Amino acid sequence: MTDSAKDVMTVSHDDKSDGAQTKMRSKRVRPYALTGGRTRTRHHLLVETLISVPEFDPVLAESLMPESRALYSRACQRMSIAELSANLDLPLGVIRVLVSDLAGQNAVFIHPTAYAYQNNPQVLERILDGLKQLPV
Amino acid sequence: MDSSSSPSDPGLLTISAKIVVAGGFGVGKTTLVNSVSEVRPLNTDAWMTEASEGVDDLPPGGGKSKTTVAMDFGRITLQPDLLLYLFGTPGQARFWFLWDDLSRGALGAVVLVDTNRIDQSFAAVNYFENDSVLPFIVAVNRFEGKPEHDLAEVREALALNEDVPLIECDARSRASAIDVLQGVVTHSLSLAKVSAPG
Numbered sequence: 001m002t003d004s005a006k007d008v009m010t011v012s013h014d015d016k017s018d019g020a021q022t023k024m025r026s027k028r029v030r031p032y033a034l035t036g037g038r039t040r041t042r043h044h045l046l047v048e049t050l051i052s053v054p055e056f057d058p059v060l061a062e063s064l065m066p067e068s069r070a071l072y073s074r075a076c077q078r079m080s081i082a083e084l085s086a087n088l089d090l091p092l093g094v095i096r097v098l099v100s101d102l103a104g105q106n107a108v109f110i111h112p113t114a115y116a117y118q119n120n121p122q123v124l125e126r127i128l129d130g131l132k133q134l135p136v
Numbered sequence: 137m138d139s140s141s142s143p144s145d146p147g148l149l150t151i152s153a154k155i156v157v158a159g160g161f162g163v164g165k166t167t168l169v170n171s172v173s174e175v176r177p178l179n180t181d182a183w184m185t186e187a188s189e190g191v192d193d194l195p196p197g198g199g200k201s202k203t204t205v206a207m208d209f210g211r212i213t214l215q216p217d218l219l220l221y222l223f224g225t226p227g228q229a230r231f232w233f234l235w236d237d238l239s240r241g242a243l244g245a246v247v248l249v250d251t252n253r254i255d256q257s258f259a260a261v262n263y264f265e266n267d268s269v270l271p272f273i274v275a276v277n278r279f280e281g282k283p284e285h286d287l288a289e290v291r292e293a294l295a296l297n298e299d300v301p302l303i304e305c306d307a308r309s310r311a312s313a314i315d316v317l318q319g320v321v322t323h324s325l326s327l328a329k330v331s332a333p334g
C-alpha cells in the first residue's frame with residue numbers, strides 16, 4: 001500500500017458515508033472493498049478534474065488491481081473524473097480514491113481546474129473568449 | 137499542484153472549468169446541456185451509486201435496489217488546453233443533496249425557469265441564494281408559442297435579488313445556450329473583479 005493510501009485510511013468517515021456503509025449490498029460491496037473503506041482523498045478531485053498518464057508504464061499496469069489498471073489505461077487519453085466514473089462504471093468516490101493512489105505513485109497527472117486558480121479573472125477571460133469563438 | 141507532470145510536454149497541462157445547470161422539474165436543463173455539448177449524453181448511473189444506496193430502501197422481497205438518477209453532462213473544448221464542463225441534476229427536490237458534490241468548484245451556475253411553472257424553480261433559486269457561494273444567473277426558457285415574458289415580473293415572482301442577472305433563452309438553440317454560458321462567465325468575472333480589484 002502506498003503512503004497516500006495509509007494517510008487517507010486514518011481519516012475518519014463523515015456521517016453520510018457511514019450510513020452508506022451499513023447498507024452496503026450486492027454490487028456496492030466490490031467497489032467498497034476495493035478502496036478499503038477509504039472515502040476521503042487527499043487531492044482535491046472535482047468531477048471536472050482531468051487526469052492523464054504522462055508516460056504509460058506496462059510493468060506498472062501489470063502490477064495494478066484490475067480497476068486501477070483499467071483506470072490507468074483509460075487515462076492515457078486525458079479524461080475527467082466524471083467521465084472515468086461513467087466509463088468504468090465505478091462511483092465517483094471510488095474513482096477519486098483510485099486516482100489519488102495512482103497520483104501518489106506519480107503514475108497519473110492531475111491537471112489543474114479553474115477552481116485551483118480560484119476562478120481568477122485571467123482564466124475566466126480565457127473561458128469567455130473561448131465561448132465567443134465557438135462556431136454556432 | 138502535483139509534481140508528477142512531464143514538463144517536457146507543453147501540450148499536457150489542461151485547465152478544466154465547470155458550470156452547473158439547475159432548475160426545477162422539466163424546465164429544459166437536459167435540452168440546454170445537449171444543445172451545446174460536443175459529446176453525446178453520458179450514462180451517469182455510476183456517479184452516485186453509493187449515495188443513492190444510502191437514501192433508498194430495498195424493495196420488498198429483497199430484490200436489488202436500483203436507483204438511476206440521470207444527471208446531465210456536457211463538454212466543450214474551448215482551446216486544446218481549456219475544457220468547459222456542464223453538469224446538471226434532475227429537478228426533483230429529493231436530488232438536491234447531489235448538488236454539493238457536483239457544484240463544488242464551479243465557476244458559476246444558471247438556474248433555468250419555465251414561466252408556466254415558475255414555482256418549480258423556487259428551490260433552485262433558494263439554494264443558490266442561501267446555500268451556495270457560487271455566482272449564478274437566472275435564464276427564462278422561452279418555450280415556443282408563448283408571449284415574450286416581462287422579465288421584471290419574473291424577477292418579482294422569483295423574489296430575485298437585483299444583482300442576479302436575469303435573461304431569456306431558448307434551450308433548444310445552440311447559439312442561445314452559448315449566450316447563457318457567456319452570461320454566467322460574465323457575471324462571475326464581474327464578481328471576481330470586484331473582490332480582487334486591480
Ligand SMILES: Nc1nc2c(ncn2[C@@H]2O[C@H](COP(=O)(O)OP(=O)(O)OP(=O)(O)O)[C@@H](O)[C@H]2O)c(=O)[nH]1
Pocket residue numbers: 159160161162163164165166167168225226227228277278279280306307308
Ligand atoms: N417548445 C419547447 N420545448 C422545450 C424547450 N426546452 C425544453 N423543451 C421540452 O421540454 C421538455 C423538458 O425538457 P428537459 O430538457 O428534459 O427538462 P429538464 O429540466 O432536463 O427536466 P428534468 O431533468 O426532468 O428535471 C422536453 O420534452 C423538451 O423537449 C423549449 O425551449 N421549447
Ligand SMILES: [Mg+2]
Pocket residue numbers: 165166167208226
Ligand atoms: Mg433532465
